[in-house]
Amino acid sequence: MRWIVGIDEAGLGPNLGPMVQSAVAARLPAETGCLWKCLSAGVRRASDADDDRVLIDDSKLVYAGPAGLSRLERGVIGVVAGSESVGQVLGGVACGDSLSDLAAEHWYEPAESLPVTDAGHAAPPPRFTDALAAGGVEIRLARCVVTPAPRFNGLIDSWNSKAAAMEQGIITLLRDVLAAIDGTEPIAIVIDKQGGRNFYAPWISAALPDGWVMPIRESALLSEYQVLGLGREVSLVFRPRADAEALPVALASMLAKYLREVFMRQFNRFWLRHVEGLKPTAGYPGDARRFYKAIRPAMKSLGIKANAVWRKR
Helix, strand or coil: CEEEEEEEEECCCCCCCCEEEEEEEEEECCCCCCHHHHCCCCEECCCCCCCCCEECCCHHHHHCCCCHHHHHHHHHHHHHHCCCEHHHHHHHHECCCHHHHHHCCCCCCCCCECCCCCHHHCCCCHHHHHHHHHHCCEEEEEEEEEECHHHHHHHHHHHCCCHHHHHHHHHHHHHHHHHHCCCCCCEEEEEECCCCCCCCHHHHHHHCCCCEEEEEEECCCCEEEEEECCCCCEEEEEECCHHHCCHHHHHHHHHHHHHHHHHHHHHHHHHHHHCCCCCCCCCCCCHHHHHHHHHHHHHHHHCCCHHHCCCCC
């Protein structure tokens, strides 16, 4: 048996709301190739015919169009997160300082019940469960790091780089996931590449200080590493559009996007209670300025500082 771990993020670009980074780990037979093919009896991609199989793909494709949040929810709640309250789900998947950071946010509602769109999505779909059993595949682990605006801005202040927020989240996820996977079975970690960075050895060394990081290749299309000295085979690959090529990365992408959307629903609800007639925002540049301008008087009356709401980069 071997492991494939996928890591992706949602919310790096917006000015409002948190960034969410997620990891999903699958355990599968050594000879298994593409998981989409292996699990095709219970899993479909966005380009496949719409049926009762679970849609697992790049979160942007899953979320696009009508009922996008419902499709995300079916894949996340039914596959990796379980159906409880927001706080209970995060209690099982959040790592690092995510829970304490969220607890300090005025908008955070841990008691909100999940699912938020359709109670029929609460249980794992039978065809998906059967496909996992037939393929000998287990979705065994999900983790997330949530970085709200105050921590995001603090990391920028400390490192003078937006990439610092991404780096610290990946380091936290790598540490947590590797510590949670017992035994000596090989682990392949696939991470969706962000921005123009090609050199990730320092990130990996910081996350896995007991290992010796060996770069295999470092380019715009692929950055590949092996980590020796950990008592098992550990490899890492950073590549653009990884969520389109590896199912665990797609699941991580969906988990991150789903949590980000749930958080933004809460964020908007909080501010709509304080600003009459306010139109909700997704938090991205452009519209974020309209929203931020509208809430500034309420921020002042509530004693909420700019650094706690507006992300600097």
